[in-house]
Amino acid sequence: MWGSMLLALATGLIIGVIFQSLKIPSPAPPFLGLLGLLGMFLGQNAVPWIKTLLNH
Template structure:
């Protein structure tokens, strides 16, 4: 359910930003999105490593 709400929120923000002619508040390419995913995974990895000690 959280995933669906997140996608819905993203779609709404995308439509609103497009309607008022603002640039997207996110990377416009898949490479940028993958960079954000990498940052998130690195954050989670650090938390997991610290949790072991």
């Protein structure tokens, strides 16, 4: 799991550097994009947690 997260972070950093170097505008507002990613992360982690609670 950590390997995937580090790969995603590294990829995001590389793409960010490329976008900034080429003066390409970000495809999404940075703050809203981060909130969306946070929501996706929390949603993905909430499902197993809720299943565990319901099974006990």
